[in-house]
Amino acid sequence: MKRILSIVALVFLINACDDGKLQVDNIDFAEVTALKCSSKDVIYKIKNSEILFIEIPTTTFLNDETTAGAPISIPISSTVKVTYRQYNEIVTLGNICPTVPSATPNVIEEWTATSGTIQITSTAIKTTNTTTNATTITGYKHYIVFKDITFQKPNGIQTYGTYIFGNYNITLTALPLSFNIDNGQKSTCSDTVYNFSGSEVLGFTPADFSSLFANEVTTTPRTALIGTSNSLRYQLYNNVVDNAYFCASPTPTTAVLNQQWNAVAGEAGVSGMIEVSTTTYGTGFQHTIHLKKVSLQKGNSTFSLGDDFIFGKIITNP
Structure with a gap:
């Protein structure tokens, strides 16, 4: 019991x-x-x-x-x-x-x-x-x-x-970044330098175009530091864009901006540097633009273009 x-x-x-x-x-x-x-x-x-x-x-x-x-x-x-x-x-x-x-x-x-x-x-x-x-x-x-x-x-x-x-x-699908270095060109309506590749574009607006792209052969590259006065950006659209698109007013509706990445401000001798080397080209001058240790940012995300990314070449005439 x-x-x-x-x-x-x-x-x-x-x-x-x-x-x-x-x-x-x-x-x-x-x-x-x-x-x-x-x-x-x-x-x-x-x-x-x-x-x-x-x-x-x-x-x-x-x-x-x-x-x-x-x-x-x-x-x-x-x-x-x-x-x-x-x-x-x-x-x-x-x-x-x-x-x-x-x-x-x-x-x-x-x-x-x-x-x-x-x-x-x-x-x-x-x-x-x-x-x-x-x-x-x-x-x-x-x-x-x-x-x-x-x-x-x-x-x-x-x-x-x-x-x-x-x-x-x-x-995600990686950004194309499929630029041909020979496709660089100066805008016909501003001091901005472009490289176009279908629906993507690199745009660089220098603080002083005439100094950075002087019509003189260089022995050492001219340099600039990315910042508010030397701005660089990568843009990806849903359709093909060109110089005429950026010079038109109002902006055409034929292409819509999908993404924009802005270059991170540089630090002298460390990052965000732009180098321009100039040689003769017929009766004009050819300027080759190098981006040294440049990073691009959108929101809180960044990626690097690497140690030396060739933006492209542009031709100027005296």
Whole structure:
């Protein structure tokens, strides 16, 4: 009889410790790659019979780096959702991505986030040319963390102060930068020097064109430092542009600017330097423009043109 009473007491004690609201479980997707559904705004991770997914507008993931120490913060809401599911068998993207997900296997447990914040820290994915030291942005890595997130479970709640969802990577097409050095030309309506390549253009506006591009043969290159008075920019349009496009007023609607990257201000002897070498060319002069250790920036993202990028050559006449 005493033995039976002891067992009953033990069961009662266990039940008393479980208040029906908090039972700690653990979900771990640290080693799983995050992917996006092609047909809807869902970022997901699949591990055997489990899925962890975020319903969030893809416009949240900007093609730019976030400021150091200042991640993007999105509160969990009725439109931004985090859900965990466990199934009775192995699952695939067919259980999450189609408009009408597969009915099998069956969901045996679901957790729904009721509060918390999604923090996103974005950094550029770059490749480096080891010969020229030029860098190319090929995508962005978005590091996702849930802060103070609470899940409603079938048997209570689960809270994490910090839960690391992990990296969601986006691949981008690299900028063409396909310039022919012989295509350089001075604008017919300003002192800006251009190099055109279809829908992309390099534009350099010097502080003093006549000095930098003097009609005299050089023994050592003339130099200028990129800054507010010597501006350099790379622009990518959705259609072909040329000198006439930039000289027209008003600006034609035949091409729309998609991207603009501005050169980072230089530091004498270190970076952001422009060198111009001049030789004779028939009755005129040919000026070859070199960009030395120049970086371009858009938003918080930068990439380098390398140690020596040839802008192009222009011809001037006395």
